[in-house]
Amino acid sequence: MYFTHMPIDSIYPIVENLLYVAVVAILVSWGHYLRNIFDFKRFPEVEPTQESSDTSQITFCIPARNEAHNLQKHLPQFCATGAEVIVVDDESTDETQTVLQELKRQFSTLTIIHSAERPAGWLGKSWACQQAASHATTPWICFVDADVWCSETFLDRFVRYFGSSSAPKTGLITIWPQQVVKSFWEVVVIPHVYVALLTFLPIRYQRRKPRWMPPGIYSRVAPEFAAANGQWMTFHKDTYQSIGGHESVRTRIVEDVELAKRVLHSGHPLTMYNGVKDVYCRMYQTPHQMWNGFMKNFFAGFGYNVPLFLFMGIYHAVVYLLPPLVLLIGVVFPPPLPIFLSAVLASFLAILYRATVNGRQQWPILSSPLHFLGVLWFEALAIQILWNTARGKPTEWKGRKIEL
Numbered sequence: 001m002y003f004t005h006m007p008i009d010s011i012y013p014i015v016e017n018l019l020y021v022a023v024v025a026i027l028v029s030w031g032h033y034l035r036n037i038f039d040f041k042r043f044p045e046v047e048p049t050q051e052s053s054d055t056s057q058i059t060f061c062i063p064a065r066n067e068a069h070n071l072q073k074h075l076p077q078f079c080a081t082g083a084e085v086i087v088v089d090d091e092s093t094d095e096t097q098t099v100l101q102e103l104k105r106q107f108s109t110l111t112i113i114h115s116a117e118r119p120a121g122w123l124g125k126s127w128a129c130q131q132a133a134s135h136a137t138t139p140w141i142c143f144v145d146a147d148v149w150c151s152e153t154f155l156d157r158f159v160r161y162f163g164s165s166s167a168p169k170t171g172l173i174t175i176w177p178q179q180v181v182k183s184f185w186e187v188v189v190i191p192h193v194y195v196a197l198l199t200f201l202p203i204r205y206q207r208r209k210p211r212w213m214p215p216g217i218y219s220r221v222a223p224e225f226a227a228a229n230g231q232w233m234t235f236h237k238d239t240y241q242s243i244g245g246h247e248s249v250r251t252r253i254v255e256d257v258e259l260a261k262r263v264l265h266s267g268h269p270l271t272m273y274n275g276v277k278d279v280y281c282r283m284y285q286t287p288h289q290m291w292n293g294f295m296k297n298f299f300a301g302f303g304y305n306v307p308l309f310l311f312m313g314i315y316h317a318v319v320y321l322l323p324p325l326v327l328l329i330g331v332v333f334p335p336p337l338p339i340f341l342s343a344v345l346a347s348f349l350a351i352l353y354r355a356t357v358n359g360r361q362q363w364p365i366l367s368s369p370l371h372f373l374g375v376l377w378f379e380a381l382a383i384q385i386l387w388n389t390a391r392g393k394p395t396e397w398k399g400r401k402i403e404l
Contacts, residue, residue, distance in 0.1 A: 088132045323342075330343070
C-alpha cells in the first residue's frame with residue numbers, strides 16, 4: 001500500500017531528500033554530542049587540606065528581584081560556607097527585604113545592598129551584579145542566581161577549590177546547573193537548552209585552538225565559541241575588571257554569553273562544567289513564566305540575527321518536525337516505502353538522541369518522545385517573537401518592559 005499513487009506524488013522526491021537530510025543531521029548532532037560530553041565534565045574534586053580551608057578567596061554575589069521564597073530556601077546554604085555573600089535587592093516588591101534582614105541576624109558574612117536607582121540604558125540584572133561586584137573584597141567573584149541551590153557537599157568543595165593551589169590565577173569558570181523540571185511543560189521545553197548547547201557548541205575549542213585552524217584566525221573567531229550560564233559564573237576579579245565588568249554588557253539581555261565572549265577576546269581562559277548532581281536550578285515555576293522568560297532571551301541569544309534565526313527555525317522544522325509529520329499524514333495518505341522508512345528512522349534517532357541527553361542530565365528518559373512537542377513550542381515562540389519585533393512590542397519580565 002505504500003506505493004499508492006496520490007496527487008501529491010510530485011512532492012515525494014523533495015520530502016524524501018529532506019528526510020535523508022534529517023537522518024544525517026541527527027547522526028552528526030549525536031556524534032558531536034558524544035564528543036562534547038568528554039569536555040563537559042563535573043567540577044573537580046579537592047582533597048581537604050589546611051590550605052584549602054581558606055574561605056576568604058571567593059565572594060558569592062546574588063542579584064535578587066522578588067526572590068523572597070528562593071532566598072529563604074537557598075541563601076542559608078551559601079552563608080554557611082563562611083565565604084563572603086553579597087545580595088543586591090533589586091527594587092523588590094515582595095518580602096525579599098524582610099527575609100534578608102532575618103538572615104542577616106543569623107549570618108555575619110551576609111552583606112545586603114539596596115540597589116541604587118538604575119541608570120538609563122542599564123538592564124536590571126547587570127546593574128545589580130555590577131553593584132555587588134563593586135563591594136566584593138576577594139580575588140574571585142561568583143555570580144549566582146537566587147533560584148540556584150547545591151548538593152550537600154558541593155559548596156564546601158567549591159569554596160575549598162579556590163582556597164587551594166589547584167585554582168587558576170585568572171579567567172572565568174561557569175557551571176551549567178542541573179535544571180529541575182517538575183511540570184509537564186518544563187519537561188517538554190527546558191531540556192532543549194542543553195540539547196542545543198551540546199549539539200552546536202564545540203566546547204573544547206573554548207580552551208584550545210583546533211589543530212587545523214591558523215592561530216591568526218582562531219584569535220578572531222574564538223569568541224564565537226563562547227558560552228556561559230548566568231546562573232553560575234565565577235570570575236577572577238582581575239579578569240572581570242579587565243573586560244569592563246557588567247558595565248560592558250549593561251544593555252545586553254544575554255549578558256552571560258556576551259561576558260564570556262569578552263573573556264575569550266581578551267585572551268583569558270574560559271572553562272565550563274556540567275553541574276549535574278552538584279548544582280540545581282528551577283528556571284520557571286509556571287508556563288507563563290517560561291514563555292516570557294524565553295521570549296526575553298531566545299532571539300537575543302541569536303544576536304538578533306534574523307537570517308540565522310530563520311535558518312535555525314527551518315532547520316529544526318525539517319530535522320525534527322517533518323519526520324513525525326510524514327508519519328501522521330501517512331495514516332491517511334500512505335507514502336512510498338522509502339519515505340516511510342526514512343521518517344521512521346529519523347523519528348527514532350531523534351527520540352534516542354533526546355533519551356541520551358535526558359539520561360545524562362537526570363531528566364525522565366520516558367519523556368524523550370516529547371522532544372517533537374518541545375521543538376514545536378520553540379517554533380511557535382519564534383513566530384511570536386518575530387511578530388512582536390515587527391510591531392515593536394516589548395516583552396515584560398518581573399514587572400519591567402524589555403525591548404526585543
